Amino acid sequence: MLKGKICVVTGGGQGIGRTIVERFASENAEHVYACDMNIDAIKEAYENTTNVSPVLLNVCDREGIQALVEDIKQRHGRIDVLVNNAGITRDNLLDRMTEQDWDIVLDVNLKGVFNMTQAIAPLMIENNAGSIVTMSSVVGTDGNIGQSNYAATKGGVIAMTKGWAKEFARKGAQVRANCVAPGFVETPMTKDLPEKVIQYMVSKTPLNRMATSEDISNGVAFLASEQSSFITGQTLKIDGGLVI
Known part of the structure; x- marks a missing residue:
């Protein structure tokens, strides 16, 4: 699905991001730039992968992004x-959440997405082709206790x-933008x-399990590929029916 594509993935060092990079590479993307703040993790992860380049990048560093x-x-x-996969959490109830925890989550999860997209979208428009997939969350569509900052960012990226x-x-540019909401x-x-928290969440999920990173990368790969060429402005929930 991604043969010959030039791809940039933020937060590519572990978890969902790593699975996305590996999926893109295995589908013969021409090259994948795996961006992360942990350079050792991405170097180790992709040292034997010829079409992946590890990149030390902070999504809050606009000069680094432009370079x-x-x-x-x-x-x-x-x-x-x-x-746009890079993201962090700093969870707490509203009356206990610090301004620092609010600011850093918005900087990374919301402004970071803005920074990356603002830098890359013009090149896509110039070439009249491109797909931008941003990681949201069901927390961004339906909220969650103790995640005011995270919910604000994940709802914000859907609106953007x-x-x-x-x-x-x-x-008329064939440049698409979509979200995935795990x-x-x-x-x-x-x-x-x-x-007990894990079991509680599993019990609330109709398919009775947690998602795997592969479940999420399947949706991302679809939205990144030409198979979704007439899909834009949408949010794909991959949640096992948790939020219906």
Whole structure:
């Protein structure tokens, strides 16, 4: 589905991001730029993968992002796929959440998505082709206790994506923007949760299990590929029926 594509994936060092990078690489993408703040993790993960380049990148570093885009443009002339996957959590109840925890989550999860897309979308529009897939969450569509900051960012990226879908296509450019909204996923971010919390969430999920990273990467790969060429401005929930 992704043969010959030039792809950029943020948060590509572990969890869902790593699975997405591996999926793209296995589907013969021409090249995948796996961006993460943990350079050791991405170097180790992709040291034997010829079509993946590990990139040390902070999505809050606008100069670093622009330098990466210019480098890719010089090498390939285009970017076909952007996956905005990088994200963090700093959970707490509203009356206990610090301003610092609010600010850092918005900076990474919301402004980081803006930074990456603002830098890459013009190149896609110039080439009249591209797919942007941003990781949202069912928390962004339906909220969750103790996640005011996270919910705000994940709802925000859905709203931005809808606006971008209209904006990019207003002069006929074939540049699409969509979101994926996972439910409860087996990742390094959830592995340390108490067992009773995991069992509670599984019990609330009609398909009676947590999602795997592969479940999520399947949806991302579909939206990144030409198989979804007439889909834009949408949010694909991959949650096992958790939110219906």
